[in-house]
Amino acid sequence: MNPPAGPFSVGSTHTVTLPDTLAGLRIDRVLAELVPDLSRSHWKELFEAGLVLVNGTPCARPSTAVEGGEQVQFTVAERAKHRTEVGDPAALRVLHEDEALIVIDKPAGMLAHPTDVRSGGTVSDLAVQRFGPLPTLQGEDRPGIVHRLDVGTSGVMVLARTQAAFESLLEQFRERRVEKTYRALVFGVPRFDTGWIDAPLERDSGDSSRMVVVKPGQGREAQTYYTVERRFRGISLIAAQPKTGRTHQIRVHLTHAGMPLVGDKLYKRRGGPPMKLPADTPVPTRQCLHAAELSFVHPTSGERVKFTAPLAEDFAAMLAWTEKNLG
Numbered sequence: 001m002n003p004p005a006g007p008f009s010v011g012s013t014h015t016v017t018l019p020d021t022l023a024g025l026r027i028d029r030v031l032a033e034l035v036p037d038l039s040r041s042h043w044k045e046l047f048e049a050g051l052v053l054v055n056g057t058p059c060a061r062p063s064t065a066v067e068g069g070e071q072v073q074f075t076v077a078e079r080a081k082h083r084t085e086v087g088d089p090a091a092l093r094v095l096h097e098d099e100a101l102i103v104i105d106k107p108a109g110m111l112a113h114p115t116d117v118r119s120g121g122t123v124s125d126l127a128v129q130r131f132g133p134l135p136t137l138q139g140e141d142r143p144g145i146v147h148r149l150d151v152g153t154s155g156v157m158v159l160a161r162t163q164a165a166f167e168s169l170l171e172q173f174r175e176r177r178v179e180k181t182y183r184a185l186v187f188g189v190p191r192f193d194t195g196w197i198d199a200p201l202e203r204d205s206g207d208s209s210r211m212v213v214v215k216p217g218q219g220r221e222a223q224t225y226y227t228v229e230r231r232f233r234g235i236s237l238i239a240a241q242p243k244t245g246r247t248h249q250i251r252v253h254l255t256h257a258g259m260p261l262v263g264d265k266l267y268k269r270r271g272g273p274p275m276k277l278p279a280d281t282p283v284p285t286r287q288c289l290h291a292a293e294l295s296f297v298h299p300t301s302g303e304r305v306k307f308t309a310p311l312a313e314d315f316a317a318m319l320a321w322t323e324k325n326l327g
Contacts, residue, residue, distance in 0.1 A: 003034040007140050013075045020068030027054070028062035031072065032208070037139065039115070040208035042079060051075045087121025089130035095156065095307050100165035100300045102131060102144070105309040106157045108286045112148040114141050127159055134159065135166045147173055150248065154312040155182070155291025160299075168299035176243060179295040182250055183311065184238045185288035185319060186259035187274045189231050197224045197253040201246045210266060211248045213256045222246045224253045232326040234275040235262065237319065239292075251287060262288040262318060282321050284314040 004014040014035075022030050028043045031052075043052075043062060050058040053073040093105040104123065106112070111122040124143050128134055134144030137160075144159035146169045160166035172178050202219030204210040223243040230237035238259065240250045248267070254260065255267045260274075264287035277283060295306040311319065 006035075006037060008035060008037045008076050009140075010076055010078045013073065015071060015073045018066050018068060018070045018072060022066045023068040025066050026062065027052075027059065027064045027066050027072075029205070030066055031074070038076070045080055046074055046077060049077060051077055087126050087129075089126045091121075092123070092126050092130060093309075095309060097131075098300070100160070100162055100298070101169070102127065102159040102161060103294070103307045104157050104159065106149055106154060106291075108152050108154040108284070108312055108314070111151050112142075112157070113139075113145050123157065123159070131161065134161060135163045137163070137166045137170060146170055147178075147245065149291055150251075150287075150289070152286030153182075153289045153291060154309075154315065156294040156307050156309045157291070158294060158296070158307075162299075165299040169296065172296050173245065177297070179293070179306075180242060180291065181293040182240045182242070183229070183290045183292045183315075184240055184250060184254060185262045185315065185322070186236055186238055186254055187234065187262060187269070188259040189234065189236050190228050190257075190259065193228050195226050195257065197226070197257055198222075199253060199256055201249065201252060203247075211246065211252050213252060220244075220246060222249050222253065224250055226254070230323075232322050235322050235326055250289060264288075282314070282317045284318055286314075288315050288318060290315050 004016045016034060018030060028040060028047065031043055032038065032040050046052050047060060047062045051074055052059050054070050093107070094102060095105055096103040106123060113122050113124040124145050127144050136143050138145055144161065146158060146160050146166060149155060149157055158169060160169055199213045199222060200216060200219035201211045201222045202214050204212045221244060225241045225243065227239045228236055229239050238254065240254065242249050251261055251264055251267050255269065260267060260269045263284040290311055291309065293306060293308050295304060297303065298305050
């Protein structure tokens with residue numbers, strides 16, 4: 001299956017033929033997989049606007065089943081509710097910079113790069129403002145971005161400043177030679193000190209903003225190793241080391257293992273959190289997940305380097321409260 005070539009800029013028109021192997025699947029899901037630059041909600045707007053043609057006829061139903069062999073033509077339109085923000089380049093907390101790369105401590109609430117509904121004030125936007133043009137191997141709207149952190153996740157991110165550095169770092173991520181350690185505050189107290197979660201993931205067919213665990217042989221492989229660093233009454237501090245880099249991987253895996261993250265509103269435990277916290281508990285407005293350490297081979301020196309970032313203030317405050325009240 002050959003996806004249509006980008007870039008998928010506003011006003012551009014693209015054509016793709018849907019293979020027989022996809023027969024029976026929803027056409028919006030197929031197109032979202034073929035063109036991940038456009039979200040499911042963006043595709044919905046394109047269908048509603050009559051900008052998706054199937055065999056020359058506008059298709060108004062995103063749920064239409066693919067038969068196979070259809071020729072689809074679509075024109076990219078601007079999002080109906082696009083929001084542009086203004087950010088301060090000084091908001092980037094730089095841990096290290098050299099001629100090849102930049103390492104930052106991303107604050108929670110900051111997007112890694114623009115999306116089809118929001119731009120400005122993202123890591124890539126602010127990095128370009130502060131450091132000048134950066135390579136765009138992963139898309140014109142993602143300068144310097146080698147990997148991403150969820151908008152609600154804080155911590156270490158590396159950006160590339162040169163083409164050679166970008167290629168080296170991207171290869172290391174793809175070959176799983178980058179070592180990543182996250183800290184998570186979770187509900188639950190695991191029996192054992194360490195654990196290995198091997199559970200494939202795929203996007204939730206009923207809610208494209210979520211990922212779900214699926215049966216072996218389905219979805220995409222995903223593995224996470226974790227260590228219990230502290231145990232409290234009903235809450236634990238976990239060090240998680242993802243071996244793969246799937247969307248929301250740690251959040252989904254830990255929830256699947258009975259350890260939903262404190263503050264996570266997307267991946268909630270059925271019936272609510274395992275324990276009720278007092279009303280004055282300083283629970284962050286986002287998930288308690290922090291990218292604490294990142295280690296890789298420096299593209300220029302060839303030496304392995306490691307960068308660390310202290311817990312964000314809201315996470316640290318919640319951990320301090322837990323130590324005092326549940327220790």
